[in-house]
Amino acid sequence: MTLTAGSKLEKILKSGQKAVTCECGPPRGADAEHFRHKASFLKDCADAVNVTDNQTAVVRFCSLAACRILMDMGIEPVMQMVTRDMNRIALQSNVLGAAALGIKNLLCLTGDHNSFGDHPQAKNVHDLDSVQLLAAVKAMRDDGKMISGTEVVGRPQMFLGAAVNPFADPFEFRVVRMAKKIKAGAQFVQTQCIYDMERFAKFMQMANDMGLTEQCYVLAGVTPFKSVGMANYMKKFVPGMLVPDSYIQRLKGVPKEKQAEEGIKIAVEQIQQLLEMKGVAGIHLMAIEWEEKAPEILKAAGLLPRPQVD
Amino acid sequence: MVVAESKPVTEILDMIKECKKVVVAGCKGCVTVCNSGGEKEVGILASELRLARKVAGDDLEVLEYTCERQCDPEYIEPLDDLVKDVDAVVSIACSVGPQYIAARYPFLPVFPGLNTVFIGGAAEHGVWKEYCQACGHCIIGDFGGLCPVTRCAKSLMNGPCGGSSGGKCEVGKGTIDCIWHLIYERLKNLGQLSRLENPWGFKNWSTSRDGGPRTMIREELRK
Known part of the structure; x- marks a missing residue:
């Protein structure tokens, strides 16, 4: 097995086992305890945990610091980095700093618009x-060169990821x-939350036909519904989010106090269906502010315990 | 052209509240075309200022003049006589105008009566849209003649992003076209979709304002 960064995530994917990543967003303040508490639920159920970078353009404590906290907890981070807020000087500097701290997975994003x-x-950058x-x-990493051509002394060994929104x-x-x-340079991609399974299946078919899934690992994004309200909100207000009515009807069909449970059932079914699809190399579970439910969902989906790698 | 919009009269009144006599100076260039700073708008603004101050019991004398252009020193010169005993100039040219006036009259206050908003053109009567950011090195030839630097909310060179839906950008609540959708459609029509298959490299922003304020020199035109 040839490894670029040798992260746990890279090793699991390259071994052919289904990988699991989860997401943990830093808080809107310096409360590290709150972040540790949320992350603690993910410790034994994710191969690596994504740390968002000021997601939805809301100020939170920085991804780099949060990644370091995860590492101290024995959790492997996937550092997310958006190009919205930093120019090439700051971005490259942060990549080098992250590598120096031992971060091995990097997800490269443009980021949500600051508006x-x-x-x-705010003034946006988009250099x-x-x-x-x-x-x-x-x-x-590979050529030891910065954008300017300046030599990099000590190359950042990163397993590189990107986002896709089918x-x-x-x-x-x-x-x-x-x-x-x-x-x-993307070696793995994590998708936007999937609800429209049919469209996603079509997307995967196209990706398979183009040979993309042989060059890159696809982690299918899943976000459980907490309530019918959340499902409606995502359908109406999140651009590019296609939520089929069948899920909304299903959530409506159970009493309010049972909706969260039903949302979890849906997520588990989705995970099982996604893992059956050709080319899906794993799951990216984004249980937004609901991290404590991740173990239950992943266990029910048959993804626990996680494999151990050297 | 440079597109500019009028500042609210209240903002202008506040800027000139200490003045007893001002010149409102218009421009026959771009701002005449976009109906914000030509002869007609000079007249309207002058009347509004006089009236507002009269109502406030603090009369204001307003002289009116519309320059051929305010982005050429020689066309500022005709203001020399008018500004002799005024307290300030309100320029309703694009922001080049007030700066030329400031340069010519070191001891005379000058205020902008417009907000300069972008380089663009008319989309329909009464509607103007942004088309150019003057990045100093035009790359639209790679994108079907459409500009992602200016017209993509994130200036993506490798769009469209995940916020493109039904041909519209997620920014602007459905009012802004996703330029990357248009680039895609246009290149498809031109049979040139292969242009979008490879990553577009790093843009050199040093030709943009990021390289510092710019000067263009044409030696063959210098006397």
């Missing part, structure tokens, strides 16, 4: 986009864009 966040008055960030880190438009271009991310 959606808590500081819509690079996600594809260019992938290319930049890959070049630092539910945005134009649909037929989504696989082309994924291919572009792979060309730029």
Whole structure:
């Protein structure tokens, strides 16, 4: 097995076993205890935990610090990095710093637009986009060169990831864009939360046909519904989120106090269906502010205990 | 053209509250075309200022003049006589105008009567849209002649992002076209989709304002 970074996530994926990643968002303040508490639920059920980078353009404590906290807890982080807030100087600097701290998985994103966040008055950067960030880190890792051509002394060994959203438009271009991310350096991708299973199956078919799933590991994104309200909100207000009515009807069909339980059942079924799809290499479970339910969901889906790697 | 919009009159009144006599200076260039700073708008703004101050019991004398252009020193010169005994100039050119006026009259206050909003054009009567950010190195040839630097909310060179839905950008609640959707459709029509298959490299922003304020020199035109 040839490894680029040698992270647990990379080893599990390369061994052919289904991987599990979860997500843990840092808080809107310096409360490390709260973050540790949320992360503690994920310790034994995820191979690696994604740390979001000011997700939805809301200020939170930084991804780099949060990754370090996870490592101290014995949890392997996937550091998310968005190009919205930093130029190429800061981005490359943070990649080097992250590698120096021992972070081995990096997810390169453009990030949500700042107009959606808590500081819509902010100046955005967008010096690079996600594809260019992938290319930049890959070049630092493989060629020992920065974007400027400056030599990197001590190459950052990162297992590189990207996001894909099969539910945005134009649909037929989504696989082309994924291919572009792979060309730029993506070794794994994590998808946007999947609800429209049919469309996702079509997307995977196209990705398989193009040979993309042989070049890159696809971790299918799952977010359990806590309530029918959440499902409706996602359907109506989250751009590019396709929530079929069948799920909404199903949640409506049970008493309010049972909706969360039903949401979990749906998530478990989804995970099982996704793992059956050709080319799906694992699950990316985003139980947003519901981390404590991750073990239950993953256990019911037959994904626990997690494999041990050296 | 440079597209600009009028500042609220209350904001202008506040800027000139200490003044007894001002010149409102318009421009016959871009701002005349986009109906914000031409001769007609000079007249309207001058009347509004006079009236507001009259109502407040603090009369304001307002002179009116519309320059051929305010982005050429020679066309600022005709203001010389008018500004002799005024307290300030309110320029309703794009923001180049007030800065030229400031440069010509070191001891005279100048205030902007417009907000300069973008380089763009008319989409329909009364609607203007942004098309260019003056990045200093045009790359639209790679994108079907459409500009992702300006017209993509995230300036993506490798779009469209996950926020593109039904041809619209997630920013602007459905009012902004996803330029990457348009780039895709256009290249598809041109039979050039293969242009989008490879990652577009790193843009050199040093030709943009990021490289510092810019000067363009054409030696063959210098006297």
